[in-house]
Amino acid sequence: MKVGLYFGSFNPVHIGHLIIANHLAENSDLDQIWFVVTPHNPFKKKSSLLDNYDRLELVHLATKDYFKLTPSDIEFHLPQPNYTINTLVHLQEKFPKYDFSLIMGEDNLKSFHKWKNYEVILENHDIYVYPRLSEGKVETQFDKHKRINHIDAPIMELSSTFIRKSIKEGKDIRPMLPKHVWEYVDEMNFYR
Template sequence: MKIGLYFGTFNPIHIGHLTIANHLAEHSDLDQVWFVVTPQSPFKKKSTLLDDHQRLEMVYRATKDYTKLRPSDIEFGLKQPNYTIDTLTYLEEKFPEYEFSLIMGEDNLKSFHKWKNYELILNNHNIYVYPRLSKGKIETQFNDHPKIHHVDAPIMELSSTFIRKSIKAGKNIRPMLPEHVWEYVDEMNFYK
């Protein structure tokens, strides 16, 4: 079985995340997409994040009606800060029958050469790259790499940061979140 790993803080998960994941699950050779909820990103201040389990709950609520999309808390038990290569190694040991691939935005491909053990990731895993709005194609050293697959997924320029700021400002963002996620965010008064 081929599993695509979609990493993120999902703070909150929104319709853009869901659209891209579902597109890959339906229009690529991936059998499932797992939303790997990141407990702590070295690039984000921890204080802006909701509790790990609250974000996992939002991902669970967003994906529960989709058979090919799954939430994953696999990184919660790993040493922090965690690197993608460590997660992949752990998953390969835990699920030797699965083939794991990465899902990333085109903008992340630009800095991929700075990731820990990126060559090892590329040797052993496919990477599915979804487009971002940019002026022309983003040129990287990986553009013609056989393990990198550019996917013609819908371009979703919606950010969790924009959603959080809008909630804080009292705006109605209901159409931007999956229904079950909106209900949870509203009920818990998150981001206000």
């Protein structure tokens, strides 16, 4: 089985995440997309994050009606801060028959050369890159790499940061979140 790993803080998960993941599930050779909820990204401040299990619950609510989309808390059980290479090694040991690939926005590909052990990741895993509007260039070594697949997915410029800010300001952002996610966020008074 070919599994695409879609890493993120999902703080909160929104329709942009679902559109990209579902597009890949329906238009690539990936059998499943796992939403890997990251407890702490080494490049982000931890303070603005909702509790790990609250964010995981939001992903459960967002994906429950999609057969090919699955939430994953695998990184909750690994030492922090965690790096993608460690997660990949752990998953390969736990699920030796699965073929794991990474899903990332083009903006992340631009800094991929700074990732811990990125060469090892590229040696052993395919990468599916969806388009993003962003500054700068992709390193030439990644331009035509056989492991890097550029996906013609919709460009989604919706951000969790914008959603959190809008909720804090009392704006109606219901169209930006899956219905069950909005209901839970509203009920729990998240981001206010």
